[in-house]
Amino acid sequence: MRIHCPYCGPRSHAEFTYGGDARRERPADSNPDTTWWSDHVFLRDNPRGEHQEYWQHTHGCRVWLRVTRDTATHEIGAVAIAADSSDARDNEDRQ
Amino acid sequence: MRYSFWNLAREALRGHRHWQRAWRDADPAKHYDVVIVGGGGHGLATAYYLAANHDVGRIAVIEKGWLGGGNTGRNTTIVRSNYMLGNNTDFYEWGLKLWEGLSQDLNFNVMLSQRGQFNLCHSVAQMNAARRRGNVMRAHGIDAELLDAKAVASALPHLDYRETARFPIYGALYQGRAGTARHDAVAWGYARAADQLGVDIIQNCEVTGYSFEGERVTGVHTSRGHIGAGRVGIAVAGNTGRLAGMAGLRLPIESHLLQAFVTESVKPCLDYVVGFGASHFYISQSDKGGLVFGGDLDGYNSYAQRGNLPLVEDVIESGVALMPWLSRARLLRHWGGVMDMTLDGSPIIAPTPVDGLYINGGWCYGGFKATPASGWCFAHLLAEGQAHPLIEDFNLERFADGRVLDEKGVGPTAWAH
Numbered sequence: 001m002r003i004h005c006p007y008c009g010p011r012s013h014a015e016f017t018y019g020g021d022a023r024r025e026r027p028a029d030s031n032p033d034t035t036w037w038s039d040h041v042f043l044r045d046n047p048r049g050e051h052q053e054y055w056q057h058t059h060g061c062r063v064w065l066r067v068t069r070d071t072a073t074h075e076i077g078a079v080a081i082a083a084d085s086s087d088a089r090d091n092e093d094r095q
Numbered sequence: 096m097r098y099s100f101w102n103l104a105r106e107a108l109r110g111h112r113h114w115q116r117a118w119r120d121a122d123p124a125k126h127y128d129v130v131i132v133g134g135g136g137h138g139l140a141t142a143y144y145l146a147a148n149h150d151v152g153r154i155a156v157i158e159k160g161w162l163g164g165g166n167t168g169r170n171t172t173i174v175r176s177n178y179m180l181g182n183n184t185d186f187y188e189w190g191l192k193l194w195e196g197l198s199q200d201l202n203f204n205v206m207l208s209q210r211g212q213f214n215l216c217h218s219v220a221q222m223n224a225a226r227r228r229g230n231v232m233r234a235h236g237i238d239a240e241l242l243d244a245k246a247v248a249s250a251l252p253h254l255d256y257r258e259t260a261r262f263p264i265y266g267a268l269y270q271g272r273a274g275t276a277r278h279d280a281v282a283w284g285y286a287r288a289a290d291q292l293g294v295d296i297i298q299n300c301e302v303t304g305y306s307f308e309g310e311r312v313t314g315v316h317t318s319r320g321h322i323g324a325g326r327v328g329i330a331v332a333g334n335t336g337r338l339a340g341m342a343g344l345r346l347p348i349e350s351h352l353l354q355a356f357v358t359e360s361v362k363p364c365l366d367y368v369v370g371f372g373a374s375h376f377y378i379s380q381s382d383k384g385g386l387v388f389g390g391d392l393d394g395y396n397s398y399a400q401r402g403n404l405p406l407v408e409d410v411i412e413s414g415v416a417l418m419p420w421l422s423r424a425r426l427l428r429h430w431g432g433v434m435d436m437t438l439d440g441s442p443i444i445a446p447t448p449v450d451g452l453y454i455n456g457g458w459c460y461g462g463f464k465a466t467p468a469s470g471w472c473f474a475h476l477l478a479e480g481q482a483h484p485l486i487e488d489f490n491l492e493r494f495a496d497g498r499v500l501d502e503k504g505v506g507p508t509a510w511a512h
Contacts (some may be wrong), residue, residue, distance in 0.1 A: 001403060014405035018395045018510065021349075038495035041507050042347040042438045046336035048398045071350070072398045 001069075004079050007061045019054030021045070022066050022082070048072050054082055098202050117283060118290035123297050126323035127155040129477055130315060131330060132302050132338060134158025135167040136278075137455055137462065138330035139285035139296075140470020141477070143201075146292035148471075149478035152325075154294045156286075157317060159301035163282030166333055166462055169400075169432035171355050171377060171389045173368050174464040175212050175273035177239065179231045180500045182488035183441060188237050189485055190468030191272060197467060203284030205276050206382070212273035212368035213247060215254075215417075217262040221372050225268035232270075240269045253364055254418050261416050262373035273368060275379055281466055304341050305452070312342070312451035328453045328477045330469075333433035334398070335443075335456030342449045346457075347438040347494045349509035352393040353460050354402040354431045356410065358424040360384030369417075376413035385427060388414055392434065392460070394510045402431040434460050439499035440512030444473050445482065445490045453477055459512055 001013040021044055027036040051071045056064045066085045068077040096102060096115050106114055129145060131138045134156050142156045158164075174194050176187035198204050216222045222241070229239035243266045248256055256264060286296055297319070304316040305327070314323040329338045336348050360383050368379040378388035390410030393402050407429065414421045437443060437457035442465065444455045455473040458465060468485065475483040482490065493499055505511040 012405065013395075013403070020508070020510075021396070035495065039345075042494040043345040044336070044347070044349050044509075045340070045345060046349050046396065047340075048334075048337055048350070051396055053396065069395075071396050074397065074399055074403075 001074050001076060003055060003065065003067060003076060005057050005060060005063070005065065006079065006081055007063060008057060011057070011060060013055070015057060015059040016055040017058040019056060019064065022052040022054045022085075050077070117287040118296055121155070121295035121297050123155065123157070123300065123317070123319055123322050124153070124295065126153075126314070127295070128152030128325040129154045129328065130322055130324035130326070131156045131328045132315065133329060133331035134162045134282075134286070134296060134298060135165045135330065135332075136163065136281050136285065136466035137332065137458075137469045137473070139282055139289055140466050141328060141330055141455065141473040142294045142296075142470075143285045143289040143292065144471045144474035145477060146289055146294050149474060151478050154289075155297055155322065156289070156294060157297045157300045157302065157315070157322065159299070159318075161298055162286050162296070163279055165331075166432045166434070166458075167278055167282045167466075169355065169430055170278055170460075170463040171379070171387050172275045172278045172463060173212070173273070173377065173379065174207070174276055175270055175368070176237055176464075177212075177214065177228060177232055177268065177270050177273070178502060179228050180441070180502055182485055183500055183502065184231060184235045184237070186468055186472070186485045186489075187465065188235060189471070190465050193467035193471060194276065195272075197281075197284070201284035201288045203280060203287055205280045205284055207274065207276045208382075209272050209274040210367050210379075211269060211271045212370065213242075213251065213267040213269050214370040215247070215267045215372040216265045217373045218265060222265050225266070229268050238270055238272050240271070242267050242269050250367060251365070251369060253420065254369075255416070275368060275381075278463060285470070302338065302341070310450050312449055324451075326451050326453065326477055328455060328473060330455040330473065332435040332456045332458045332462050335435045335454060339447065339454060342447070342452055344447055344449065346443070346454075347491070348443075348457050349396055349436050350398050351395070351434045351436045351510050352397040352399060352402050352431050353389065353434050354393065354406055354410065354429055355387070355389040356407075356429040357381070357385040357387045357427050359427050361386065361424060371413060371417045374413035374416065376410060376417060378414065386421070386424060392436070392510050398433050400431050400433055402429075434458070436509035436512060438494060438507040438509055439501045440503055440505075441500035442469070442489050443491060444469065444476060444486045446476070446480070447491065
C-alpha cells in the first residue's frame with residue numbers, strides 16, 4: 001500500500017504507524033458516564049469496505065493523517081491531515 | 096461407513112471404487128432447532144458436540160463457501176495449552192485433552208503429532224516470566240518444563256548459538272504435549288462425525304441477515320432462502336463483526352490480517368515447534384518436510400485475505416535471526432487470513448444482547464488449537480443457554496467491567512495482541 005502524504009508525497013505504508021479507527025468518538029473529559037468510556041475504548045464498527053483510520057508518518061514528517069481505505073481491497077482514497085479534520089475540531093469543542 | 100483397517104484393505108482390493116461420500120450434501124430444511132453459521136473447525140466441532148453430548152433436536156451448519164476454507168485452512172496448525180490468565184489456562188488444556196483422543200472420537204485421523212513446543216527466552220527477565228507461566232501451568236496440572244540453554248541446544252541444534260547472535264538464547268519454556276495437527280482433517284473429521292449424528296451441513300449458503308419476532312432471532316436469511324432457527328450460533332471468526340453487525344451489535348473486535356508461509360520440502364531438521372522470544376515468530380516442520388512459519392499481524396484492519404510485502408520481510412528477518420540457514424530455503428507458498436482480534440487478545444463465547452443469538456469468535460490468532468474445546472463449550476452454551484464453567488470469563492461484559500484477559504499486557508490495541 002502507498003499512502004499519499006500531503007507533505008512528503010506517495011510513500012510506502014511501512015513508513016507509517018497505524019493508529020486505528022478514526023471514527024470513534026472520544027467522550028468529553030468531564031463525562032463521568034463509564035458506558036461512554038468503555039464503548040469508546042473497546043467497541044468498534046469494524047466495517048468491511050470503507051474505513052476511516054489514523055496513520056502517522058513516523059519515518060517521515062511525523063504528521064498524523066486521517067486516511068480513507070477499503071478494508072476489503074486495501075485501496076486508499078482520501079488522505080487528510082488529522083488535525084484539520086472536522087471530527088478533531090468537534091472533539092475540541094466538546095471538551 | 097466406519098473407517099477401519101479391514102475396510103481400507105477391502106476397498107484397496109476393490110480398486111477404491113466403492114467409498115461412500117464422507118458426509119451428505121444437505122439441502123436446507125425450513126426450520127432447525129439450532130443453526131450454526133460457519134462451517135470451519137469451530138462451527139463443525141460445535142455441531143458434533145451438540146449432537147453427541149446434548150439433546151436439542153435438529154441441527155444445521157451453514158457455510159458461505161466450502162468446509163474449512165477460512166482460517167481452518169490458513170493456520171500454522173500448532174496445538175498447545177500454555178496460557179496463564181483466568182479461564183484461558185483450563186480451557187486450552189481441556190482442548191489439548193480433547194485433541195489427544197480426537198482421532199478415536201471422530202474415527203478420522205487428525206494426525207496429531209505431540210512433538211513438543213519450545214518457547215525461547217532471550218533475557219533473564221524472559222526466563223523469569225517463563226518460570227512464572229510454567230508455575231501457573233503446573234499448578235493447573237499442565238506439563239511445563241523450564242530448560243536452560245544447554246538443554247535447548249541439545250534438542251534444537253540448528254539455532255544460532257554463536258556469541259555474536261543478535262538475540263542469545265538463555266533457555267526455554269517447554270511443553271512436551273504440545274505439537275501440530277492436520278488442519279483440513281479436523282474440519283473433515285468433525286463434518287463426517289456430525290453428519291453421521293444427523294446434522295445437516297449446507298455449503299455455498301451465505302447468511303445475509305436475520306429474521307426477528309419482537310426482540311428474538313427466529314432464523315437467518317441466506318442466499319438459499321430463509322432458514323428458521325430456535326437458536327442461532329455464529330462461529331465465523333474473521334467475520335464475527337460483520338455477522339453481529341447485521342443484528343445491530345457492535346463488538347470489541349477488529350478484523351486484522353495474518354500471513355503464514357511454507358518453504359520447499361527439506362530433510363528433517365526441526366523436530367519440535369519453536370517460538371522465538373525476541374520477535375514474534377513461530378515455526379515447525381510439516382510431515383512433507385516444508386518449514387511452516389508465521390509472525391506478526393500486518394497491523395491494519397483488513398478483510399482482504401492477502402498481505403503486504405513489508406510484513407513478509409519482517410517475518411523472514413525474524414526467522415533468519417533465529418536460524419540463519421533459513422535464508423537458503425525457498426518459499427513455496429504464502430497466504431493470508433482474517434483474524435478476529437479482540438481488544439484484550441482473548442476469545443468470546445457468549446450470549447449476545449439479542450435474544451436467541453450466540454457468538455463464538457475473537458480467536459485472535461490462536462483459534463486452531465482451541466477448536467475442540469471451543470466446540471465443546473459453545474455446544475453447551477447453545478444447548479443450556481448458560482456458559483460452561485470453562486468459558487465463564489469469555490463473556491462480552493468483561494470489557495466494560497474491567498476484567499479483561501490480556502495475556503500479553505498491551506492494553507486495548509487490537510493489533511498489538
